[in-house]
């Protein structure tokens with residue numbers, strides 16, 4: 311598992327250097343995440359959103375899911391989707407769900423949507439996510 315994480319990290323660096331997903335990089339991603347890469351690429355098209363709250367400057371990431379539902383994520387650590395809960399937390403089959411993978415790729419590409427919100431709307435904002443843990 312740790313080795314795979316290192317491989318993914320060096321791949322992310324490569325994405326950052328090239329600023330695009332080349333055929334070679336997509337092939338390497340396919341080898342790393344054979345069951346997730348198709349959906350990950352779909353998610354990348356739909357969008358990754360970074361919400362910045364003011365005046366605190368707190369940043370929250372969300373990813374648009376397959377049913378246009380929003381998933382809350384903490385980079386590398388947590389996603390509010392069911393797949394994360396099942397295959398990462400319970401079965402420990404993988405280290406990341408497709409949303410976390412898509413988020414890391416989009417940060418390396420520096421390509422994501424930015425939305426500004428006010429601190430006072432934070433709890434209202436959180437309510438739209440159906441957090442399962």
Ligand SMILES: [Zn+2]
Pocket residue numbers: 381389390391392393394407408409410
């Ligand atoms: Zn997820």
